Amino acid sequence: MSEKIKDELLIDHNHDGIDRRGFLKCMAWAGTGALCVMQGGVLKSYSLSRMSELGPKAEGELSFVQISDSHMGFNKAANPDVVGTLKAAIDKINGLAMPPEFILHTGDISHLSKPEEFDTVDQILKSASAKDVFFVPGEHDVLGDDGQQYLERYGKNAKGAGWYSFDKKGVHFIGLVNVLNLKAGGLGTLGHEQLEWMENDVKHLKHSTPIVVFAHIPLWTVYPEWGWGTEDSAQALAYLKRFGSVTVLNGHIHQTMQKVEGNVTFHTAASTAFPQPAPGKADSPGPMKVPAEQLKSVLGVTDVSYVRGQHALAVVDSSLA
């Protein structure tokens, strides 16, 4: 009984965000395989060993999965088998109790923007039970050609450098590009043209429409010293202030992190390829080598479900272990 109490956190953040102690505990668990569930404005955090208890609570009208940072082509010590770990992520998705309707890939599909790297990922994704995959580019997907190849492969119906929106079961999804035209010394950038498009895109939506924004680099400032943030994200978020439920899904930092600010839940997904250190905990954000038997515990997929009438979407991270 005492064990059970220790494993569960209930934090009410009706006012201006999450309880700091609880947030840190959730983050600490994230590295070793935790899941955080956001429902009705209350954060619930469980250790992964108790995931089975959560099953029915995560169900809703719409369920989808986020994967990120597959870095196909990476072959260094931090993970010499990124094909194997991406396949393990797809197996994890195919084994979910509630099959997701589609997959979001939040960028760094490839490691070096090579055609064969994209081809390999596309091939592996074909084995997923969910057939639709929506992408946004990471900085590794637009190397050398300012994203031309990415656009040809994944952005046929997109605007500008690859941004777009779509609706699924009453939820409005917005895919943003913040990895192009980066300025010396700066962070990720959305740019004027994209912001203008976004303002128009949400203008006619009802306040009650749940919004999911997804982009590669975090749209909240996680750690600017390592470039983990987006220069002009405040403008994008300003357009979403009037909506009751906004969920922001990002990748790039190769670890799960979560923050709630007013109506917005920010979440970053783990990589399917290799982990990166916690902010400031190493000399650089480079790939972090962990013992081989621990690797899958720091890689993962994120399962998101929308329950009509709930304040926020339920976001559940699970490791590949």
Added chain:
Amino acid sequence: MRSVSNAVLLVALGLGIAGLGAGAGNFTASAQQKPETAEVKIDNFSFGPGTLTVPVGTTITWTNRDDIPHTVVSTEGVFKSKVLDTDEKFSFTFSKAGSYPYFCSIHPKMTGKVVVQ
């Protein structure tokens, strides 16, 4: 003559910071016959040395020693490397005096500067 040896000293100093094994004596001897060269190492998401001062005509070679690709891109459009994967190199010869700030266009927090005298 005095200004030349000062410049050579500066290059040698830059190389020393970058941790190159080449002896300063050998370098000075060869520098008088061959064009000047200097190196910048990319380690742990940073350029080393961050600021490198060289004489006009020096060819600088950048080497990426990280597990992650980087680029070397002049902020003012003077030079631009292709993507450098692990252990790949990029060289550029500086034929005009001036200050040349540059950065990694993939990780823009990585910045450096070449001063050509």
